[in-house]
Amino acid sequence: MTTVYVSRDSSALSLGAEQVAAAIRAEAAKRNIAIDLVRNGSRGMYWLEPLVEVATEEGRIAYGPVRIGDVPSLFEAGFLQGGSHSLCLGPTDAIPYFKNQERLTFARVGITDPVSLDDYLGHQGFRGLRRALDMEPSAIVDEVTTSGLRGRGGAAFPTGIKWRTVLNTASDIKYIVCNADEGDSGTFSDRMIMEGDPLVLIEGMTIAGLAVGATQGYIYLRVEYPHAHRALNEAIDTAYRSGYLGKDILGSGKSFDLEVRLGAGAYVCGEETSLLESLEGKRGLVRFKPPLPAIEGLFGRPTVINNVISLASVPIILDKGGEYYRDFGMGRSRGTLPIQLAGNIKHPGLIEKAFGITLREILYDYGGGSATGRPIRAVQVGGPLGAYLPESQFDTPLDYEAFSAIWAVLGHGGVVAFDDTVDMAKMARYGMEFCAIESCGKCTPCRIGSTRGIEVIDKIIEGVDREKNLALLRDLSDTLLNGSLCALGGMTPYPVLSALNHFPEDFGISTADKAA
């Protein structure tokens, strides 16, 4: 029986994958052909979705983007045997966009059935956990430290150090919390993992539990991800039924319980202390630090709180060793970064590469330039709190320190491209507006400064006392940068000032003035 793959990833569904899958089923039934239709994650080549793959003796052959109307002709062309068709893309693995990646964390995404334990085990799943079960907690932490893994949520804090702190803090109860509140615009790698390979996250969290002595985990998932919610719950059920979660994991005598909790549309809850408040059933107000969550976190207990990608990278580190992972990357940015390419771009998608690739390679070699065919004028990297980069900075390598050096951030790895029709003053205004909408309200610079920021930018755009208001905007940004309690207020000046500094002409400042 031929196996056909149509993704269940929510972006593929947003382009009609469900209808295409149904049409393939119906057409096969009509022709009396038995097929095995697997709903996999996405390969991350979204301009080709809905992508249909067929397993042949020569490997998986891809067709895409497939619309319902194409289905009869695919059968006519013998696509079940890999037959030629105008939508045929050849072997999926040979498509350069996919072939040239270094997929470690995303090794299974788009390939396996996300909730099939057999598929997971057949693709090196749970090998990291099995190894961790035979190790001392301290040795597990050492392995993660050796890997050089830094928090992929955006702050890039060394994961091993965080885990070491929790391990060394005595407490009868400790927690593992997964930050799955992926609110940054232009990012979707957490979603792809949770929808496309949820078991790897479960495995990573279980290993974290073994490493620090925690027996309860929570995944704090944003409510905007209903498909991820369903996939995670299915995978958690599977893991419980087969002895990978719960009491006495694989007969080891060790336990780990896991539950998904939903957020409720507050961006600030992606900030770790706000998230913990929310998990406790409160308003998501940011906490003062110290104490660090590693010492007093959820319900006042030592807590490992890590992003989805950080935790999902742990199984391969435990399986292949910290050194294997560390050998990818550059400088102090070790391993790989799942880069999410979005916005006005011809070939948007997920590109997992070792740190060090340049923005230009991502935008043009992978992205193929803008979707509209116009020049790419600005790129926002790292979500709504990330800086806008002009063309002159496109040769910056993706590396935490290299970005830091140009007053930008890598964040969670989102790259959003804009063509030359973008109005950067408007984007700067939106930066302040977003901060005003999402501020938790605890600290004054963020709560009030963001609203004052909108007003000042409006005046600059209108040309009212421009010089004075520009000085005011810089002063206000300084207050936000240095006086905010968390990154929401503290980083809003990144998009605002980078837009102003790199694109002053959009604010009514002539470039001659800039030179002077």
Next chain:
Amino acid sequence: MTEHEWDREHVQEIIRCDKDKPGALLPILHGIQDALGYVPPDSIPLIAGELNLSRAEVHGVISFYHYFRSTPPGKRTIYLCRAESCQAMGSEALETHAKQRLNIDYHETTGDGAFSLEPVYCLGNCACSPSIMIDKDVYGRVTSETFDEIIENMQVDAQ
């Protein structure tokens, strides 16, 4: 304003089901909103009583989170993404069109009760911008034309 009717027994059952979980308030509010479409303001004393919280605390939590609503939504809720990636692909025009087509602004419901419109800041569908979500279904690369088609198909289905 007249209060909307809601099933007290059902809400009590939802609260009882989750009240012993650590950090039970959000799961309870989700349970109520899943069942009723909103969290009735007059259910607050009930929730507060069961969780041993003040009514102010419960109200504070409901009002903090954009997702929780205190009034019944339309039959379907349209979430329109306003974030940067969608802006780069023309979501502003889509936003203007959607408001005109439905004849409502954000946080409002159409006169016939068919649709509510809410802004959302990223659906994680950024590679297929601009995006909307209707209830739990995400739609990518939405144009004014496809928006109308989706809405019209839903109106036909409803009849």
